[in-house]
Amino acid sequence: MTKPRVTLKDIAGRVGVHPSTVSRVLNPKTRGMVNPEIAATIAETADKMGYRPNPFAYSLRTRRSFIIGVMIPDIANPVFPPIIRGIERILEPHGYAVVLANTDNSSERERVSIERFVERQVDGLITATSLLSDDFLVDLGADVPVVFVNRRAETPGVPSVVVNDAAGIAAIIEHLVSLGHRRVAHVAGPQLMSTGKIRYETFVEECRKAGLATDATLIEFTDAFMEGEGRRAATALLKREKFTAIVAANDLLALGCYGALADAGLVCGRDVSVTGFNDMPFVDRLQPPLTTVHIPLNEMGEGAARLLLDQLMENGSSETTITLQPELVVRASTGPAPKVAKK
Amino acid sequence: MTKPRVTLKDIAGRVGVHPSTVSRVLNPKTRGMVNPEIAATIAETADKMGYRPNPFAYSLRTRRSFIIGVMIPDIANPVFPPIIRGIERILEPHGYAVVLANTDNSSERERVSIERFVERQVDGLITATSLLSDDFLVDLGADVPVVFVNRRAETPGVPSVVVNDAAGIAAIIEHLVSLGHRRVAHVAGPQLMSTGKIRYETFVEECRKAGLATDATLIEFTDAFMEGEGRRAATALLKREKFTAIVAANDLLALGCYGALADAGLVCGRDVSVTGFNDMPFVDRLQPPLTTVHIPLNEMGEGAARLLLDQLMENGSSETTITLQPELVVRASTGPAPKVAKK
DNA sequence: CCGTGCCTTGCAAACGATTGCAGAAACTTG
DNA sequence: CAAGTTTCTGCAATCGTTTGCAAGGCACGG
Incomplete structure (x- = not known):
């Protein structure tokens, strides 16, 4: 029992004008073209009849979908929801809808997600911590505006917020x-990701500057920013080295370290200190609460959305990269170094 | 420099047939109509030319968008990501894309979200823990299939998974x-939500059966399933009553109880036991780990998606409500009752 | 050899908007 | 008052599909 949707033609018939006139009235940009009185009548009856533009007809004609694709590794990772909400907060008022794709850190799934997005004719793409190289889109022959979030673009000119x-x-x-x-x-x-790489390089650099031990064996690389990998890496480190603290490249890896320490019968924050990165939701409630670096997730999303809007509106977008400042949050997972480095 | 998309007409011109023939070949349902040899040629060149159907033209003609709307309170609430992934796992292989809407538990925002969905011509709707009454859609004059998840429908015949x-x-x-x-x-x-109501009623009933205290003052209602409300409620309870355990209606409320206990200088799990509901991600890592009821979030999403697909395909869908079994998970937030009930 | 029916295929009309173009009416201006 | 200009509105094409209808070709039976 769907009551058929009201179309421009319906309104035109009612008012006694041509559909194109109705179209012009309903489009703010062209409304000025038509006689104010008629325009008012049209607007009124359109409203009265409950007119809702047909998005497909519109999109077919104008090639704008008002859909933005957002590609993330996994929505279940608490870092991403705040970013997404930030994106939506900015984009929604402009009439854009957001479609998500989870890639589970698989470059294969990234490829198909992007292909799906292009098929669906998204107007823009925001991609978080992607594995693919910058130019994945030119390969596809699509010129969809892209913004990276939490991933530095190699190519200058590709907007990103980091x-x-x-x-x-x-x-x-x-x-x-x-x-x-x-x-x-x-x-x-993972050294394939810009965040992984920069954090690692800075770690080495800062240790050197501070005169800390710089043995290569104090470093263990992971394949993915995931808890399991963190646990594996920390276990390996505990097996081969002596140290009093672990700097994990992000919170999820730090969580893995918690597990490894527990396995080894060590108390996190007393025997070994652990730090994370991101300050994702709930890490302040962990056992023990995690010392980490807070980053403004909401603003990252908002910034990415804004950069994308800039491109969509062809405003000579002034800035191309937004860099946000992180902030150390000290909690109970770090404490004074014990007298003797635990093995 | 967008290379223009390949259309049916392009392929038709190349092969020397009419676009409608190409359309028939590319549609599995009508492919049988056309000469197998020609069909093969067409399919091949379509492939070679990298044909991608234009979704807008398709949708305009067929009135199917292949978009499903999913309405939830807040993606940042860890209960929902697993549900969403479950939904996507089922829907994606069928070609459906999912658009999310966060409502922040505001019925006003629910209204506008739904209106947006209807405007966008979604093919179906999945809504989690909604405040609105069952018939919000008939008011809109839209006949979009709906499935409720984690919310019991009052109207029989409305599919839901609970x-x-x-x-x-x-x-x-x-x-x-x-x-x-x-x-x-x-x-x-909140008693406006079916989960809130049923849990409350069952609580009273079970206490009575077990011969526990049933004073009305042992119960405090909240306005929303949110941490702040849980904290407020638990604080109020602590102020006016003696008890040795708090049953919170879900994990987020339980988290609020943690806060209230800490404020009162009480140790959760020793002085006062606390239980939750949902077993959302990370509650096993809380301080202390939360005793709660595990519910299969992924399956809820999958079930909802399947129920929706049933409606979309007009299969005489056999079942209309899926009920999943929960499972108690005992952790450290519950312990033996102390000798004297803490005030 | 002709009528009947099936198998293919093309034609053209939708679907519901946007928009360049042209013409009519109204208004300036000298 | 004529000529030119502006303002408004309608016409029709277009976006890329799908699909009912009709017609051509061919085989077959009588």
Whole structure:
């Protein structure tokens, strides 16, 4: 029993004008073209009849879908929901809908997601921590505006919003040094991702500057920013090295470290300190609460959405990269270095 | 430099047939109509030319968008991501894209979200823990199939997937009784939501059956399933009553109870036991780990998607309500009742 | 050899908007 | 008052599909 939708023609018939006139009235940009009196009548009856433009007809004609694709590794990772809400907060008022794609860190799934997006003719793309190289889109022959979030673009000119990873890592090292730690291990993120790479490089650099131990064996790389990998890496480190603290490249990896420490019968924050990165929701409620670097997730989303809008509206977008400042949050997972480095 | 998309006409021109023939070949249902040899040629060149159907033209003609709207309170609430992934796992292989709407528990925002969905001509709707009455859609004059998840429909015939709340609450009470608790408080959910209501009613019923205290003052209602409300409610309870355990209507409320206990200088799990509901991600890592009722979030999403597909395909869908069984998970937030009920 | 029916295929009309173009009416202006 | 200009509105094409209808070709039976 669907009551058929009201169309421009219906309104036109009612008012006694041509559909194109109705179209012009209903489009703010062209409304000025038509006689104000008639325009008022049209607008009124359109309203009265409950007119809703048919998005397909509109999109077919104008090739604008008002859909934005957002590609993330996994919505179940608490880092992403706030980013997404930030994106939606900005985009929704402009009439855009957001379609999500979870890739589970698989570059294959990234490919098909993007292909799906292009098929669906999204007007723009926001992609978080992607594995693919910058030019994945030109390969597809599509010129969809893209914004990276939490991933630095190699190509200059590709807009992205990132945090100052180096500053965050530096703050962590400084904090650990002030607590007396001298041998600090690093559970590094995937080096294919810009965040993983920069955090690792900064870690090495800052340790050197601070005069800390810089043995290569104090570092263990992971394949993915996931808890399981963190656990594996920390276990390996505990097996081969002595240290009093672990700097994990993000919170999820830190969570894995918690597990490894528990397995080893060590108390996190007393025997070994652990730090994370991101300050994702709920890490303040962990056992123990995690010392980490807070990054403004909401603003990252909003920034990405704004950069995208800039491109969509062809405003000579002034800025192309937004860098946000992180902030160290000290909680109970870090404490004074114990006298003797635990094995 | 967008290379213009390949259309049916392009292919037709290349092969030397009419576009409608190409259309028939590319549509599995009508492919049988056309000469197999020609069909093969067409399929091949379509493939070679990289044909991608224009979704707008298709939707305009057929009035199917292949978009499903999913309405939830807040994606940042860890209960929902697994549900959403479940939905997508089922829907995506059928070509459907999912558009999310966060309502922040505002019925006003629910209204506008639904209106947006209808405007966009979604093919179906899945809505989680909605405040609106069952018939919100008929008011809109739209006949979009709907499935409720985690919300019981009042109207019979409206498909929904829910968990057996009563069994969950019963298990909790049984557990608390076995630990020696006699005075148990309840932080009840909003009574406008079916889950809040059923859990509350079952709580009262089970307390009575088990011979526990049933003072009305042992119960405090909340306006929303949110941490802040849980904290407020638990604080109020602590101020006016004696009890040794709190049954919260869900995990978020339980989290609020944690806060209230900490404020009062009480140790959760020793002085006062706390239970939740849902077993959302990360509650096993809380301080202390939360005793709660596990519900299969992924399956809820999958079930909802399947029920929706049933409606979309007009299969005489056999079942209309899926009820999933919950399971008590005992962790450290519950312990033996202390000798003297804490005030 | 012709009528009947099936198998293919093309034609053209939708679906519901947007928009360049042209013409009619109204208004300036000298 | 004529010529030119502006303002408004309608016409019709277009976006890329799908699909009812009709017609051509061919085989077959009588």
